[in-house]
Structure formats: C-alpha cells, structure tokens
Amino acid sequence: MTPKSQGLLEGIAIWKSYGGDDVLKGVDLKVHEGECLVLIGPSGSGKSTLLKCLNLLEPISSGSIVFQGKEIAGLRRHEASTVRRHIGMVFQSFELFQHLNAEDNIALARIKVLKDEPAQAREMARHLLRKVHLPDKAEFYPDELSGGQQQRVAIARALAMQPALMLYDEPTSALDPETVGEVLDVMQELADDGMTSIVVTHEMSFARRAADRVIFLDGGTIAHSGATEDFFSDEVPERVARFLGRIRA
Amino acid sequence: MLSIFSPHLMLSYLFSLNFAYAALTTIWISLASLLVGMLIGLLLAAGQEIPSRAVRGLIIGYLWLFRGTPVLLQLVFAFNVLPLFHIVLPAYGCAVLALGLNEGAYMTEIMRSGIRAVGPGQRTAARALGFEDRQTMLWVVLPQALRIVIPPIGNQFNGMLKLSALVSVIGVQELLLMADQTASMNFRFLETLTVAGIYYLAMTTILMVIQVFIERACSRRRGRSAKASGLKLFSPANLGMVR
Numbered sequence: 159m160t161p162k163s164q165g166l167l168e169g170i171a172i173w174k175s176y177g178g179d180d181v182l183k184g185v186d187l188k189v190h191e192g193e194c195l196v197l198i199g200p201s202g203s204g205k206s207t208l209l210k211c212l213n214l215l216e217p218i219s220s221g222s223i224v225f226q227g228k229e230i231a232g233l234r235r236h237e238a239s240t241v242r243r244h245i246g247m248v249f250q251s252f253e254l255f256q257h258l259n260a261e262d263n264i265a266l267a268r269i270k271v272l273k274d275e276p277a278q279a280r281e282m283a284r285h286l287l288r289k290v291h292l293p294d295k296a297e298f299y300p301d302e303l304s305g306g307q308q309q310r311v312a313i314a315r316a317l318a319m320q321p322a323l324m325l326y327d328e329p330t331s332a333l334d335p336e337t338v339g340e341v342l343d344v345m346q347e348l349a350d351d352g353m354t355s356i357v358v359t360h361e362m363s364f365a366r367r368a369a370d371r372v373i374f375l376d377g378g379t380i381a382h383s384g385a386t387e388d389f390f391s392d393e394v395p396e397r398v399a400r401f402l403g404r405i406r407a
Numbered sequence: 408m409l410s411i412f413s414p415h416l417m418l419s420y421l422f423s424l425n426f427a428y429a430a431l432t433t434i435w436i437s438l439a440s441l442l443v444g445m446l447i448g449l450l451l452a453a454g455q456e457i458p459s460r461a462v463r464g465l466i467i468g469y470l471w472l473f474r475g476t477p478v479l480l481q482l483v484f485a486f487n488v489l490p491l492f493h494i495v496l497p498a499y500g501c502a503v504l505a506l507g508l509n510e511g512a513y514m515t516e517i518m519r520s521g522i523r524a525v526g527p528g529q530r531t532a533a534r535a536l537g538f539e540d541r542q543t544m545l546w547v548v549l550p551q552a553l554r555i556v557i558p559p560i561g562n563q564f565n566g567m568l569k570l571s572a573l574v575s576v577i578g579v580q581e582l583l584l585m586a587d588q589t590a591s592m593n594f595r596f597l598e599t600l601t602v603a604g605i606y607y608l609a610m611t612t613i614l615m616v617i618q619v620f621i622e623r624a625c626s627r628r629r630g631r632s633a634k635a636s637g638l639k640l641f642s643p644a645n646l647g648m649v650r
Contacts, residue, residue, distance in 0.1 A: 236539065243536070247532075249532060249535075253526075257550045266536075267537060270538070270546050271542065319537060
C-alpha cells in the first residue's frame with residue numbers, strides 16, 4: 159500500500175466552539191488516498207467532534223476543510239448531504255435502522271438517496287454482507303444481532319454508498335470484548351484493500367497493525383503525531399506516554 | 408300492554424337495517440375523522456421540526472384553539488357559522504371537518520412524542536449516509552415513530568367511536584340519533600338505547616382485537632419471523648395479555 163501524495167481530505171486550522179467552549183483549537187490534518195489514520199486521545203479531547211466536523215455533521219466555527227480538491231466547510235444543507243454520500247461513517251452505538259433488517263439497512267440509502275433499483279441495491283447489500291462475514295444474516299433485524307454483528311452491518315451500510323473515505327467513531331467501544339476482534343478484522347481488511355480511513359479508537363493493537371499514521375489529540379489540539387512505528391517508539395512526549403500507559407493498563 | 412323490557416323488541420331493533428346503517432355511519436364518520444386527524448397530526452408533528460418561528464407559531468395557535476374549546480362547540484360552529492360565510496357543507500361533512508380538526512390537535516402531540524422517541528442517533532446515521540432532512544424523516548424517523556404510536560392511535564379511535572355520538576346534534580343519522588328517534592316514537596328507551604350500547608360495545612371490542620393483531624404483526628416483523636410464526640402465535644404476549 160503506497161499512499162499517493164494527493165491529499166484526499168485536508169482540514170486546516172479547524173476551530174469548533176459550542177457556546178463559549180472551544181472543543182477544537184486549530185486542528186490541521188491531512189489524509190491521503192489509501193491511508194489509514196488513527197486518532198487517539200483522552201475523552202473530551204475532541205476526537206469525535208473532529209470526525210463529525212470532517213463530514214459536515216457539525217459546522218465548524220472557523221478554518222477550512224478540503225475534500226477531493228474542493229472546499230466543503232460552510233456548504234449549504236443540500237450540498238453538504240451530497241458530500242456526505244462520499245464519506246462513510248460508523249458510530250460507537252451502531253445506529254442501525256431498527257425497523258429494517260440487515261439487508262434493507264444496507265440498501266436503504268442506495269434506494270432512497272441514489273435512486274437505485276431496489277433489486278439491484280439488495281443484491282449489492284448481500285454482496286457487502288459477505289464482505290463483512292455475515293452472509294446468512296440478511297433477514298435479521300438489528301435487535302436479533304450481537305453488537306459485533308450490528309457494527310459489521312453498519313460498516314457494510316456505510317460501504318454501500320461506495321465512499322471515498324471511511325470515518326470510524328470509537329467503533330468497538332460499546333462492544334463486548336469477545337466481539338471487538340471481528341469488527342477490527344473487517345476494518346483492517348478494508349484498510350488493507352486500500353480504503354482510506356480515519357479511526358477514533360482506544361485499540362492500540364489495531365493502531366499498530368493497521369494505521370499508517372497516529373495522531374494524538376489532547377485538549378482540542380494535535381499534541382503529537384507520527385508514522386505508526388515512530389509513534390509507538392519510546393521517544394514520545396511524556397503526555398502521550400502517560401496516556402498510552404493508562405490505555406494499556 | 409308491553410312489559411318494562413321487551414327482549415323481542417330489542418332483538419328486532421338489533422337486527423333492523425336502520426340500526427345497522429346507523430352503526431355504519433358511526434364507523435365511517437369515526438374512521439374518516441381519525442384519518443383526517445392522523446394526517447393533520449403527522450404533517451404538523453413533522454412541521455414542528457422545521458426551524459421556523461412562523462410555522463411553529465401557527466401550529467401552536469391551532470393546538471391552542473382546538474384543544475382549548477369543546478369539540479361540541481366546534482361541531483355546532485362548523486354547522487351553523489360556516490354557512491354565514493357561504494361555506495355550506497352537508498351535515499356529515501361538518502361532522503368530519505370538526506371531529507377531524509379536533510382530533511388533529513391531539514394526534515399532533517401523539518405523533519410528536521413518537522417522532523421524539525426515535526433516538527437522535529438514527530437521524531445522524533441517516534444524515535451521514537447522505538439523506539436530506541425530508542428523506543430522513545420519511546424513510547428513517549416516521550416508519551419507526553408510527554410503530555410507537557399504534558397503541559395511542561388505537562385509543563384515539565376507540566375514543567372517536569364514542570365521541571362521534573356528538574354529531575347527532577347536527578342531525579347526522581348515527582347510532583345515538585337513531586336510538587333517540589326510534590324511542591321518541593314509542594318511548595321504548597330501554598330497548599333502543601340498549602341496542603345502541605350493544606353496537607358500541609361490539610365496535611370497540613372488534614377494534615381492540617384488530618389492534619392486538621396489528622401490534623402483533625409489528626412485533627413479529629421485528630422478532631425472528633420464522634421461529635415466531637408457529638407456536639408463539641398463541642402465546643399470552645401475542646394475545647395482548649402481557650405487555
């Protein structure tokens with residue numbers, strides 16, 4: 159996997175305030191095509207907010223976001239939803255549509271947003287279910303699936319839009335320990351296939367295996383970042399070392 | 408000389424075409440009013456999500472007006488006042504208009520609570536997939552909200568069947584008016600009102616059964632279908648004994 163030099167998504171000096179509260183204070187970040195970026199940091203450091211800003215679920219207070227060579231920060235509602243079709247997102251709490259089975263969860267956006275033929279969209283959904291190793295769960299409703307299975311369906315649902323970029327917001331934090339692995343495996347397979355990804359996670363083993371670069375966010379700013387092998391070497395700032403120590407403990 | 412209670416007379420009323428037609432009138436007036444109310448409720452509940460003060464103000468004004476005055480007043484108003492403005496509707500039209508507008512005010516609250524009960528994460532997930540607000544509401548929020556509001560809507564229909572007796576005051580030939588008119592000819596109030604009561608009870612009972620079936624169908628769609636279709640069909644939960 160050799161990242162191309164062209165940046166797929168670039169955030170420049172992203173500021174985000176809620177009321178008088180500055181959550182992000184000038185974050186610069188760039189992800190290249192095919193790259194897997196892992197975002198770590200203590201809770202409240204702004205990781206999730208950063209992800210939501212990147213796909214325009216939250217408007218930024220100032221700064222710039224360039225996606226596929228175009229400025230997307232400050233787009234109007236309609237154009238913003240068009241941009242979001244190209245950016246997949248996976249949530250900590252899965253958020254599968256409770257009234258639809260796995261197959262329809264995956265096919266819904268293709269049918270209603272992209273106006274695909276339903277039969278064609280469902281065919282694609284079944285293909286994606288095989289890809290996330292759930293070939294026999296098409297008819298199952300979310301409340302009949304384990305957390306790990308739900309999260310894999312959620313990944314398939316995001317993939318159905320054939321996004322250029324996947325954002326994962328603590329995708330395994332709500333899972334039982336025994337199902338964490340199956341979700342991380344799917345994410346790694348996708349990354350290995352060249353899916354550009356930004357992953358917020360506390361799973362350092364995943365970061366070591368799958369990440370090209372790791373970014374440590376603290377108090378709304380990037381406190382440290384580097385290529386994965388450098389990041390996990392011993393020469394990291396004390397703040398980062400302490401955080402990593404806590405995570406491992 | 409007839410006794411105080413004549414079973415024969417009561418049965419003849421019970422199976423008379425007049426009472427059957429009157430019961431049909433009660434049913435269709437109730438159903439039409441309920442549907443009008445549901446439509447208004449759905450539109451206004453969705454409308455309350457629109458971030459516009461003018462829209463919200465109008466909706467609140469409507470709720471204030473129709474929940475703050477007696478439905479009987481609204482009914483008589485539609486029948487007697489609208490013609491002054493050259494809006495002349497047949498009696499049953501006024502009935503559905505007034506009952507439907509009144510019902511709409513309550514349905515708005517029911518639909519709104521259903522919409523609110525669908526977690527904000529579901530909307531976020533839809534938006535993240537590229538759904539626009541209207542599509543999110545239509546394909547993600549409303550299908551789940553409607554399932555949540557089935558029990559309260561059943562209650563409203565039950566209430567509406569009985570509330571529709573009010574339209575007798577503007578001369579719509581529904582059950583109560585039929586009983587009243589029949590009795591006014593021979594003063595057999597016991598028989599005529601009993602027959603009307605039997606019809607009301609039959610209608611509300613059938614409605615309850617239908618509601619159990621609908622709720623079961625919805626929960627079955629969400630529970631594992633293949634396994635549930637056989638034995639579980641007659642479990643206490645499916646018969647509505649356990650909630």
